[in-house]
Structure formats: C-alpha cells, structure tokens
Amino acid sequence: MKTRLPRLADTSGPKGFLPSGVDVRRGRHDEAEEPRVTDGFGNAGQAEAITQLADRLQGPLFLPGEGDYDTERIGFQLADAHRPEVIVGAVSASDVQAAVEFAAGRGIPVSVQATGHGLAGPATQGVLISTRRMSGVRLDPGARIAWVEAGVCWQQVIDAAAGHGLAPMSGSLPQVGAVSYSLGGGIGLLARRYGYASDHVRRLEIVTADGRLREVTAESEPDLFWALRGGGGNFGVVTGMEIGLVPVPRLYGGGLYFEAGAAILDGWLGWTSTVPEEMTSAVMLIPFPDIPEVPGPLRGRRVAHIQLAYAGDADTGEKVIAPLRDLGSCLLDTVRDMAFAESAAVFDDPSDPHSYQGTNAFLREGTGVAETILAQTHSKLRLIIGLRHLGGALSRPPQVPSAVGHRDARYLFSVLSPADGFDHSLLRAAHDGVLAAVAPWATGGSTLNFQFGPADPARIPTGYASADYHRLVDLKKQIDPAFLFRGGNTIPDTALGTN
Numbered sequence: 001m002k003t004r005l006p007r008l009a010d011t012s013g014p015k016g017f018l019p020s021g022v023d024v025r026r027g028r029h030d031e032a033e034e035p036r037v038t039d040g041f042g043n044a045g046q047a048e049a050i051t052q053l054a055d056r057l058q059g060p061l062f063l064p065g066e067g068d069y070d071t072e073r074i075g076f077q078l079a080d081a082h083r084p085e086v087i088v089g090a091v092s093a094s095d096v097q098a099a100v101e102f103a104a105g106r107g108i109p110v111s112v113q114a115t116g117h118g119l120a121g122p123a124t125q126g127v128l129i130s131t132r133r134m135s136g137v138r139l140d141p142g143a144r145i146a147w148v149e150a151g152v153c154w155q156q157v158i159d160a161a162a163g164h165g166l167a168p169m170s171g172s173l174p175q176v177g178a179v180s181y182s183l184g185g186g187i188g189l190l191a192r193r194y195g196y197a198s199d200h201v202r203r204l205e206i207v208t209a210d211g212r213l214r215e216v217t218a219e220s221e222p223d224l225f226w227a228l229r230g231g232g233g234n235f236g237v238v239t240g241m242e243i244g245l246v247p248v249p250r251l252y253g254g255g256l257y258f259e260a261g262a263a264i265l266d267g268w269l270g271w272t273s274t275v276p277e278e279m280t281s282a283v284m285l286i287p288f289p290d291i292p293e294v295p296g297p298l299r300g301r302r303v304a305h306i307q308l309a310y311a312g313d314a315d316t317g318e319k320v321i322a323p324l325r326d327l328g329s330c331l332l333d334t335v336r337d338m339a340f341a342e343s344a345a346v347f348d349d350p351s352d353p354h355s356y357q358g359t360n361a362f363l364r365e366g367t368g369v370a371e372t373i374l375a376q377t378h379s380k381l382r383l384i385i386g387l388r389h390l391g392g393a394l395s396r397p398p399q400v401p402s403a404v405g406h407r408d409a410r411y412l413f414s415v416l417s418p419a420d421g422f423d424h425s426l427l428r429a430a431h432d433g434v435l436a437a438v439a440p441w442a443t444g445g446s447t448l449n450f451q452f453g454p455a456d457p458a459r460i461p462t463g464y465a466s467a468d469y470h471r472l473v474d475l476k477k478q479i480d481p482a483f484l485f486r487g488g489n490t491i492p493d494t495a496l497g498t499n
Helices: 043-056 069-073 093-104 154-162 178-183 222-228 262-272 314-325 370-376 424-437 466-479
Strands: 086-089 110-113 127-130 137-140 145-149 201-207 213-216 237-244 250-259 279-287 302-310 330-333 336-339 356-363 384-389 411-418
Touching (some): 043 093, 069 127, 093 127, 093 201, 093 213, 145 154, 154 178, 178 237, 201 222, 213 222, 262 279, 279 314, 314 336, 370 384, 370 424, 411 424
Parallel strands (some): 086 127
Antiparallel strands (some): 137 145, 201 213, 201 237, 250 330, 279 302, 356 411, 384 411
C-alpha cells in the first residue's frame, strides 16, 4: 500500500519560480515586488499553475527559497546539485504524470533524481521529479522476481531477497537507485556470472512525454523495451520495474590491499585470464591521504585495492584467489565468506554524500597497460584509477536484445577524483589526459553509468554501438519529440536536429 504523504503545510512567499509575494494557497500578490520571468508561461499564470499542480499531487511540492527545497534537491553527488524551478516529491505514478503534464504544457524540461549518485549535470530550470518516496518492493520468491518502485535503492531489494536465498544484480554500492542503475546497463558484483542488470529487467512502467503511464515489455512495446534497457532516461520517467533474481545467498569476497606497483597490477591482469565466470573482480589504485580516518596500514600510501566477489562456496573461492596472495605482501585482507546482504563490503565504497567527477573507457585488452596506468597515479590531483574485469556473461547478448553496447570489451577503465576545492575544468583536463594515455588499449566506447558530470554531449554516442545510437535517436524523436527529458547523459538536442 502506498503511503500518502501530506502536502507542504505552507507554500507562501516562495522565491525563484514564483514572483516574490505570491501565496499559492491564497492567491495574494504583492504588486510592489518585481515578478521573475520563467520560461514556458506568463507571470500572471504562475501562481495558479503551481496551485493546480500542488492540488493534483499526493506528495509534496518544493519551490526555491523554502526551507526543505535545498534538502530535497541535493543527492549523493554534492558537486553541481540541481537548482530546478519546481521539485515534485512524487509518491506515485500519478504524481509523476502530473509533473510531466505540467512541464510538457509549458515547454520546460524534466529531470529525475532518486539517489543522485550518477548526477551528470545540474537541472537549473524546469521540473525535478524526486522519486525517493516511491520505495515499494514486492517479491515473488517462487518465480524469482521482484517489483521495485522508482526510488528504491539496491539494499532494499537485497534485504528483501536475502531471506529467500536470492539476490538482485546490484552494484558495488547498494545505496544506488535500482531503476536508474539498470536503465544504464549496470555492471554489478555478479556481472561475469549473470550479465548486466538490464539483462534481468522483465517489465517496466514509464510515464512518457504525453503523460501516459505505459506498461512496457518485450511483447507489448519491443522497440521501447529494447531502448529502456541501456538507453537511460531518454524516453520518460520509469515509475517501476520488474526484475529477475538469481540464487546467490552468499559470496566469498572482500578486498586485498597491496602497495601499488606494476607487479601487482600485471599480476591481477594475468590472473583475470584464468578465472571462472563465477569470479567478478576489479582493482582500484588509490592514493590514500595520511589522515586518522584511513586504516593505519593504508595511511599515506598509494594502494592497489583488489576487489573480489566469488559467487560460489568459500573453499573453491579461496582456491581461485590464492594466486593473488602470492603477488606481494598484503597490507590488509578483508576477504571472507559473507551473506549477500553484506555485499557492500566487497568494494567498500564511501557511503557518505560527497563531491566527485569521473569518466571511463572500455579496453580491448590489458597487456602492457600497467606501467602506463601507474604513471597516471603520480598526478598532483587525487586520481583514483580503476579496472573492472568484464567478459563472461557480460560478453554474451541477452535473451531479449537491448541497447547495452560494447559487450566485446575485456575491461572497464575508470578515473575519478574528489571535486571539493578543484576547478571542474581542471579535473576534466586531467581525466582527459588519463584517457589519452590508455587510448592505445581502448575500444572507443564508454559506459554512461560511470560518467560523472559535467555532462559532455560529445561523449554520449560512445556509450552505444553506432547503429544502436542512431536507432535511439530515431526513437527519441518519436517518443519525446519536444525533447522534454534532457537532463544529464541524455541524447543531446543536436542529435535531434533542434536548437
């Protein structure tokens, strides 16, 4: 049963979207105040339009200048937070429909935020739909399926499935939103054994630019079903999805931490060619600061953190990872048998909101790349460089085709930096330099799920096979001809021939 949240008790005197002095509940207007002009409709209709929208909503509505506006607009990514003209705190699909119809009727853009982990660029106008209140999860353990609403985080699905010996295709940090993660493909802890998260999506409900709530399956709307699995937020606001679960109650995994060096990185790269599909792994090169918050063995060191997730029994898992223990003296070892509900311990990603920027590239091979990568870690900037081992089920096409591309890549290379106190253009230049260094090994493709703002329209086509990108552009023209959904890493308007 959906929770009905009360509307804001007081929306009088908002600043920014409405002229100062307007009370949308009482219709007051202080003539002495200069009204702000907002794209999409005239000043005279602003108060009435906001009142009508608020009256349609079950959830709250937030406007600039109100006490809760800043809390609502800020997600996990603190760099370049959204500053929209209106925020709709949706609690149901009907709330999403109301927000989309409001925006479409005025020609203003729509952006969506659940957790805000993958923020690629701030929404500075239009409507932001906050879906975090849509947090329902329903399981059918016998059928191994789950229905998740738009704002659900992976940990909620993990916890619901754990009691039945099942697991979802969740990622390294379970606080990430399940829907947005899956729409972008989703390379998770079980990826080499079971493929992309999007491969396990069976059904979606989406509100498109015409305000319709559509059920999308491979049978009902095959083109849109293909596009949504990998095509991101280009085609509407997904309000819920049905996903398949897999029988993985436990993992053997965790981290091996070494002093970063060519022998460690080359050793891991060579080891990846020997492992079974049940083993999904990555390595992160991290320059840890010398501060009390960092564990003593890692403090002030340049560390290679090998992250391991074996989807099988602990004895076999230990035999698989044993060659890695011979690579050098381990600074810290957190590998253990664990319930899948504890899977966040594998990557041990930061769980507190912070500011960061990053980019990525797929690599066709890893032979000879170690020294080049290690040279990049000497930057004065704090560059965190990662390699994820692909292949296995990730390399095979799903039973129902999707827009996820570059399945022939062997590794995903990524670079990320904390952005606090740094000029974004400086970070972008540094990251571009790192990508240039590994270009001889790169396929030319990337994944938009690991592209962290500001959005670069020129990179968006690299997220797909060329033919698939053109197919997505054509479908975008059909489904969203007014280009309503254009926040973050969406198809750029230049691709649609608009201004």
